[in-house]
Amino acid sequence: MIAWANQGSAPNNCLKSIRRIALTVVLHLKKETDKIKRVEIDEIGQLLIFPETLKFPMVYRTATEVHWDPECKCLYSPRPSEWTYFDWYNHILEVVQNEGNYKLKLTDRTEWKNIPKELKTEIMKERKTKHNNGYEP
Numbered sequence: 408m409i410a411w412a413n414q415g416s417a418p419n420n421c422l423k424s425i426r427r428i429a430l431t432v433v434l435h436l437k438k439e440t441d442k443i444k445r446v447e448i449d450e451i452g453q454l455l456i457f458p459e460t461l462k463f464p465m466v467y468r469t470a471t472e473v474h475w476d477p478e479c480k481c482l483y484s485p486r487p488s489e490w491t492y493f494d495w496y497n498h499i500l501e502v503v504q505n506e507g508n509y510k511l512k513l514t515d516r517t518e519w520k521n522i523p524k525e526l527k528t529e530i531m532k533e534r535k536t537k538h539n540n541g542y543e544p
Contacts, residue, residue, distance in 0.1 A: 438510045445481075446496070446513075446530070447520035452486035454495045455479070458511055469506045473499050492522075493529050 445457040455476075463475045463482055474483050482503065484495040503509050519527050 438504065438508050440510045440512060442514045443511050443517050445518040445520060446522055446527075447481075447518075448492065448522060449483075454484045454487075454492050454499070455481040456483070456496070456499055456511065457481040461509060461511075463503065463507065463509075466502065466507070469502055471498070471502045471506070473502045492526055493533075496530055497533065 439461070441461040442459040443456060444459045445455070447455040447457070449455055457480065462477075462480065464477060466473050466475050466482065472485055475481070476483055482499050484499060487495055490498070500511055503511055513531065522530075
């Protein structure tokens with residue numbers, strides 16, 4: 408405080424800087440959201456999640472077995488062995504959320520291709536409860 412007394416507007420400048428830093432942190436922490444266009448199990452048994460607009464070309468760097476296919480523009484998992492498709496679905500969304508600060512949400516228009524009815528029901532139920540309103544009509 409004594410040093411500021413001789414600098415006139417330093418306290419105001421300091422407060423402005425603190426506010427600017429706080430706003431930057433809040434904006435950085437805010438998760439960008441995208442809709443899930445399609446959920447699919449392909450012909451070789453991989454789970455694919457198609458975001459509507461976001462791309463994740465660097466997701467392989469997380470070393471989580473989640474990958475990005477630039478041709479089909481989707482996130483995908485290996486074929487399940489120890490984990491179920493449901494586990495992989497949740498894992499992909501958690502990796503995107505925790506490592507990339509993005510949230511992917513199902514919508515009424517999300518397409519389901521080669522997804523067993525039981526799996527779809529389980530995913531829909533989980534997204535509505537656990538993931539804090541992870542569903543958009």
